[in-house]
Amino acid sequence: MEIKERIPMREQDPKERVNNFDSVPLGYSADEAVAEAKRCLQCKKPMCEIGCPVRMQVKDIIALIKEEKFEKAFYLAKADNAVPAMTGRVCPQETQCEGKCILEKQGKAINIGKLFAFVADWARRNGVTSKINVEENEKKIAIIGAGPAGITAAVDLRKLGYKVSMFEALHIAGGVLQYGIPPFRLPRDIVDYELSYLKKIGVEIKLNHVVGQNVDFNNIKEEYDAIYISTGAGAPRFLGCDGEKLKGVYSANEFLIRVNLMKAYKFPNWDTPIICGKKVGVIGCGNVALDAARCAKRLGADEVYILYRRTKQYAPARAEEIHHAEEEGIIFKEMVTPCKMTGTEDGWVNGIELIKTEFKGVDKSGRKRPVNIENSEYIFELDTVINALGTRPNRLFLNNVPELETYDWGGIKTDNDYMTNLSGVFAGGDALTGGSTVIEAMGNGRDAAESIHSYIMS
């Protein structure tokens, strides 16, 4: 049987989109979605579902789309995933559902992410919301940190009848969905809409509550029957090299927080500024690095370089993001490692010293190991450097709760049921793993919600 090609996703023209922060993909029309769903083979053993961290009922959702039963498809999506419009956009489907799709063997996997985004967008446009019937109970759960893991746990626990309160340090909920991922990948009206579901089902969100600073952890422990810590991995890592003091050197977190959370791209209508030079270097090649690079381009940089010690096929970034970045003119400078930043007399960064690398052997992750080529250092001129080497759990919360056992690198220790050394206190998401994807954190939130439920029931 001949397998039809994927229905292509219409996108904003690269030349145009580098001048705005609007969504790059334009979304499927109903006809396109149905045509894409019709390609699904409806496998007896749907491998796509095994690949999903939140165990969505992929096969049945696609079958409903095929029959144009969008409302039912939406309810089924929402049953296992509180935020399908967001995950449809930001999940690394190529390594999860789509990666496991039988059609992927011919490079023609069903475009599951875009189909689910379509269904959720359709529901939003048509005012269709999923209602839940909650059998209320009197038990109270506190969730610390309103990012992907916390949101997922909150929804699952609320559905089980618990009274759920979320404590969020920032002035808006969403965690990395708000401060990290740029609006051209995840439009903010979609974020706001999907998060409003939490309130709709009765989850209380306490913003500006910095546990340990203005709320005592022990008070929460006394007041609630269980706690879920989902404080994420929001603290930046730095190289620790010379030149990080210089002006014009940002952590990717700072760059993205300014742009996404504080809307610096709308300065001066929004108050938070950003200074983005004409020649920008981004260290690292993960999704965060590409997000920062693509933001820099949109802020008016002429040349944006990804500085990476391997080649891009070994990069942790999603293939789609690399493709989009290349379309937008991001330049991949491969096989280089930064040594230090150089600066002007008045303290602005003006370059980076790079050392060339070559592949020798294989490392723990199974990727080719890059090693520095001796005496190959050279200075590469730049006026902005963005450090995207990953993040780690934020010390702010952990410092305030010293009785909580953590690893040396800052991750919280738990047992197999996500319970920490403190009874009734659970942890999950990036605070546990040190950094992964939105959907993995959400999967973690689901599992923890189950553990919390059985802990309270026992």
Place this chain on the structure above:
Amino acid sequence: MDHVITRKENLNEADYLIDVVAPEVAKKFQPGNFAVLLTVPNGERIPMSIEKAENDKITMYIKRLGKTSKELDDREVGDALYKVVGPMGNPPQLKKYGNVVFASDLVCGHAENSAMCRELKKIEGNHVISIQSYPTKNDVYPDKELAIDCCHEHILATEDGSVGKMGHYLDILEEMLQERQIDQVFAGGGIPPLQELSELTKRYNVPVMTTVRQIMVDATGMCGSCRVFVDGKQKLACIDGPMFDGHKVDWAAAISRLAMFKEKEAEAMECYNKEIKELR
């Protein structure tokens, strides 16, 4: 919670104080903590020193300097701020020092001066000396409640000598260090003088804790904008500080980084003034 402004008074021509309802901040405040203000939804999150916290309200000293402080100044008593978060920061554990000085030369420093002195005075065995210096007599704050009552000894100085002693706090302190035993110095305010103060106290072998003001974005340890280099190690002013051992701070970096957004700040100010003009 509505963060209503309950009092607003001029301290001098450039500086003013406001009381804002912020029970969560007020309940937990310790000297050395700061608050994060977001005056309007499209505003910036700015750190602000706290002078006092009582009855669910916090008192802040503010200079009409940038857009946000100007915009705040255009608010009246009864208006509310969008968000007030805190207390943030990791204040030093205060103890019995003996003769202890707090020196300040600038709005936020004066606020910290009052707060810290009041607390130090509560600890038996401390003799608390507050040095506040101003450019001229026109700049001096009303000093009874805000300064004199907070300490054992209040030394007022102006750089032109128009009232009080003549000189900057650096001059006053140097004289003092020559004449009497000082066991601990705290200081806040302008950053370049803090560098000089750190060098001065080092010469006299007196420990100094300084407020290292830096640019913050989230102020919860996420962005790293406020990184300060202390004893060669990277710290964050928002969650590790903002008070650090002045002898160990890389002051050149702190001074340089604080000026990073100068041009943008001017641009925001200009835009705001234009907006206001059009409104009127």
